[in-house]
Amino acid sequence: xxxxxxxxxxxxxxxxxxxxxxxxxxxxxxxxxxxxxxxxxxxxxxxxxxxxxxxxxxxxxxxxxxxxxxxxxxxxxxxxxxxxxxxxxxxxxxxxxxxxxxxxxxxxxxxxx
Amino acid sequence: xxxxxxxxxxxxxxxxxxxxxxxxxxxxxxxxxxxxxxxxxxxxxxxxxxxxxxxxxxxxxxxxxxxxxxxxxxxxxxxxxxxxxxxxxxxxxxxxxxxxxxxxxxxxxxxxxx
Numbered sequence: 419x420x421x422x423x424x425x426x427x428x429x430x431x432x433x434x435x436x437x438x439x440x441x442x443x444x445x446x447x448x449x450x451x452x453x454x455x456x457x458x459x460x461x462x463x464x465x466x467x468x469x470x471x472x473x474x475x476x477x478x479x480x481x482x483x484x485x486x487x488x489x490x491x492x493x494x495x496x497x498x499x500x501x502x503x504x505x506x507x508x509x510x511x512x513x514x515x516x517x518x519x520x521x522x523x524x525x526x527x528x529x530x531x
Numbered sequence: 532x533x534x535x536x537x538x539x540x541x542x543x544x545x546x547x548x549x550x551x552x553x554x555x556x557x558x559x560x561x562x563x564x565x566x567x568x569x570x571x572x573x574x575x576x577x578x579x580x581x582x583x584x585x586x587x588x589x590x591x592x593x594x595x596x597x598x599x600x601x602x603x604x605x606x607x608x609x610x611x612x613x614x615x616x617x618x619x620x621x622x623x624x625x626x627x628x629x630x631x632x633x634x635x636x637x638x639x640x641x642x643x644x645x
Contacts (some may be wrong), residue, residue: 517628
């Protein structure tokens with residue numbers, strides 16, 4: 419069975435500091451991987467996706483993620499945190515099936531002034 | 532503007548009542564999905580549909596029903612058989628269902644059982 423694990427339900431960083439949100443996956447087939455962001459009481463917005471074209475993926479709002487097959491990871495980073503980055507972040511995966519996405523439980527990013 | 536609309540934004544239900552959540556998209560997407568979100572649980576798939584007049588159960592379909600009579604619409608009914616329906620419900624769509632096709636999400640409906 420495929421699964422997505424996000425390490426840390428809450429991550430707190432100072433404004434201007436590096437943001438690192440961790441995501442590990444388990445899949446028997448090469449996965450498609452996604453990062454979404456959710457602001458309070460809203461839907462999800464796609465930040466970036468991995469489709470096997472390149473292991474380093476750049477997304478919106480200065481975020482990027484690197485696919486590492488050997489570590490089964492797809493961690494999300496941003497060099498300098500901004501107050502507007504405070505939100506819930508979800509890592510998601512689709513394996514070989516034709517169904518919905520498998521989501522991690524989410525990481526709440528807190529930005530300290 | 533193309534997008535996904537969900538209504539109502541907030542919904543209150545008495546125990547034992549069925550309620551229907553609306554989801555409409557004008558993106559011309561074939562695939563549509565319903566997810567349930569609970570605090571600390573991420574999103575869990577309730578039902579999905581690849582094409583009109585076809586839908587499949589997801590991981591937590593018990594106590595829910597759907598229909599897909601039109602490409603644009605995928606309503607979700609929360610029945611009285613759903614024991615713990617209070618949650619945030621998200622509808623999504625994608626061009627088609629497989630591969631790297633990203634899902635676009637609606638703004639959600641928050642259901643509270645009184």
